[in-house]
Amino acid sequence: MRLGLTGIRKTAGRATAPRRTQAGAAQGGRARPASAGFAFGFLCRFGLAAVAASAGLAGCDSGAPAVAADVGASAQHAPANPPAVAIAAQALKVVAAREAAPNGGQTRAQVYESVRKMTALGKQLFFDPSLSGSGKLACASCHSPDHGFAPANALSVQLGGNDMHRTGMRAAPTLKYLQAVPAFAEHYHESDDEGDESVDAGPTGGLTWDGRVDRGGDQARIPLLSSFEMGSSPAKVSAAIKAAPYAADFRAAFGEHILDSDDATFKAVLQALETFEQTPELFYPYSSKYDAYLAGKAQLTQAELHGLQLFNDEKKGNCASCHISQRSRDGAPPQFSDFGLIAIGVPRNRALAVNRDPRFYDLGACGPERTDLKGRAEFCGIFRTPTLRNVALKKSFFHNGIYHSLEEVLHFYAERDTNPGKFYPVVKGKVQKFDDLPKRYWANLNTEPPFDRKPGDQPAFDEAEIKDIVAFLNTLTDGYKAGH
Ligand code: HEC
Numbered sequence: 001m002r003l004g005l006t007g008i009r010k011t012a013g014r015a016t017a018p019r020r021t022q023a024g025a026a027q028g029g030r031a032r033p034a035s036a037g038f039a040f041g042f043l044c045r046f047g048l049a050a051v052a053a054s055a056g057l058a059g060c061d062s063g064a065p066a067v068a069a070d071v072g073a074s075a076q077h078a079p080a081n082p083p084a085v086a087i088a089a090q091a092l093k094v095v096a097a098r099e100a101a102p103n104g105g106q107t108r109a110q111v112y113e114s115v116r117k118m119t120a121l122g123k124q125l126f127f128d129p130s131l132s133g134s135g136k137l138a139c140a141s142c143h144s145p146d147h148g149f150a151p152a153n154a155l156s157v158q159l160g161g162n163d164m165h166r167t168g169m170r171a172a173p174t175l176k177y178l179q180a181v182p183a184f185a186e187h188y189h190e191s192d193d194e195g196d197e198s199v200d201a202g203p204t205g206g207l208t209w210d211g212r213v214d215r216g217g218d219q220a221r222i223p224l225l226s227s228f229e230m231g232s233s234p235a236k237v238s239a240a241i242k243a244a245p246y247a248a249d250f251r252a253a254f255g256e257h258i259l260d261s262d263d264a265t266f267k268a269v270l271q272a273l274e275t276f277e278q279t280p281e282l283f284y285p286y287s288s289k290y291d292a293y294l295a296g297k298a299q300l301t302q303a304e305l306h307g308l309q310l311f312n313d314e315k316k317g318n319c320a321s322c323h324i325s326q327r328s329r330d331g332a333p334p335q336f337s338d339f340g341l342i343a344i345g346v347p348r349n350r351a352l353a354v355n356r357d358p359r360f361y362d363l364g365a366c367g368p369e370r371t372d373l374k375g376r377a378e379f380c381g382i383f384r385t386p387t388l389r390n391v392a393l394k395k396s397f398f399h400n401g402i403y404h405s406l407e408e409v410l411h412f413y414a415e416r417d418t419n420p421g422k423f424y425p426v427v428k429g430k431v432q433k434f435d436d437l438p439k440r441y442w443a444n445l446n447t448e449p450p451f452d453r454k455p456g457d458q459p460a461f462d463e464a465e466i467k468d469i470v471a472f473l474n475t476l477t478d479g480y481k482a483g484h
């Protein structure tokens with residue numbers, strides 16, 4: 001067996017994934033604490049997840065959507081997830097206690113109102129290009145609501161900066177289902193409800209491809225200030241808000257004098273964006289055909305079912321060992337990621353400007369974007385496993401956006417090791433395998449199926465099987481309506 005963090009993680013993942021659901025079914029599921037596994041949340045800090053969720057505004061836990069669904073009309077999923085209701089009840093008790101307490105902070109009605117205001121503002125901010133230095137770039141420019149909050153175009157990396165010609169080194173990810181991402185941990189132990197607590201699943205969680213921040217507000221700061229993205233500053237953001245049609249609403253939500261201070265205004269902007277990103281019906285509706293299938297409300301076609309089998313099969317795709325496809329033990333819907341940071345040796349994208357410098361490498365968790373794990377060799381080349389929910393709406397794949405169709409991605413998984421010359425440059429007849437990771441870090445690379453082969457072996461799956469896996473991935477798109 002292979003040593004290193006990634007090896008530990010994968011063994012753990014495979015061993016626990018299939019067993020989870022059975023155990024969960026046997027026990028009928030259990031509620032978990034409302035704060036568990038939540039990476040960014042202002043309500044959650046106050047233990048008020050379910051208040052917001054039951055108002056259809058925001059939620060904290062991966063189990064929360066069922067609560068949201070109660071109100072949010074996608075009722076087909078509501079009964080499927082009783083633990084979430086338990087969470088709601090628990091959190092409401094917390095609030096009831098606060099309401100009863102003499103100095104108990106905000107009442108439920110006040111919290112509801114403040115979340116509603118902040119969500120509405122966050123939405124305005126998200127779509128407002130005037131926050132950027134160029135006046136042309138909004139969050140929504142790179143995170144399009146019609147494309148699962150991923151880019152609408154097929155560029156590997158998006159254009160930004162003051163001249164709108166600058167680029168970064170990474171593909172813009174979807175913003176959906178981030179509520180389920182746990183805070184970054186070097187050694188992640190699953191909660192009692194999710195799996196085997198004693199297993200070290202390795203580095204897991206955090207937002208962005210390298211897991212470098214834990215909260216939505218801290219994340220939002222990055223594109224707002226980045227010179228190759230929105231290129232703004234607290235002073236510019238503050239000036240934009242003073243001139244915006246929603247300036248009065250902003251003061252109503254954050255206080256009459258909020259706009260007197262640029263820093264306070266900037267912090268409020270981050271908080272509003274973070275709150276908006278927790279709107280369940282927009283960001284985690286669990287309304288895909290696959291969700292309907294899990295709830296017994298839809299049938300998969302032959303091709304989709306076969307694709308699901310291949311996706312789960314440990315000797316074929318083995319995809320589910322990282323992109324979890326089954327409900328967790330407590331009945332929460334699958335997120336299609338275990339949020340582990342893993343090195344799979346994605347080829348260098350030579351179309352990126354940063355990569356014109358042959359000495360430059362985007363090494364994920366060990367830098368250069370992330371700085372706290374610099375020099376820690378075991379973190380080099382690892383990137384956070386993305387959710388595959390809504391992946392069919394994306395037009396660029398992997399952290400560097402090198403591929404532009406799911407078929408290309410699937411070929412990479414099937415043939416990375418059997419036919420590496422197809423993916424990596426060939427120099428003087430020799431394949432430059434793993435050309436985006438210096439050799440000293442190769443021990444970090446994953447070698448579990450489908451990456452357990454050598455040149456000349458059969459690919460892990462064939463053309464017809466790729467078609468079926470892609471058909472299955474298409475069932476993960478939200479907004480499914482029976483009969484379509
Ligand atoms: C120029 C394109 C661009 C703009 C504009 C942009 N983003 Fe992003 N976003 C990205 C990229 C690229 C990443 C991945 C960054 C990384 O991994 O270092 C990202 C990552 C994120 C993530 C983390 C997703 C995950 O999977 O962990 C969140 C949340 C996010 N952006 C929110 C926002 C918000 C809020 C705004 C507006 C304030 C915004 N973005 C503006 C390109 C953009």
Ligand code: HEC
Binds near residue numbers: 340387396397410469
């Ligand atoms: C060992 C864990 C692991 C396994 C097994 C695995 N993946 Fe992934 N997957 C990842 C990681 C990590 C990434 C991001 C890699 C990167 O960008 O460097 C990823 C990225 C992807 C993406 C791109 C998503 C996006 O938003 O860019 C798709 C699609 C995907 N995987 C599908 C699959 C399928 C289908 C299978 C099975 C054939 C599979 N994966 C097996 C870990 C895994």
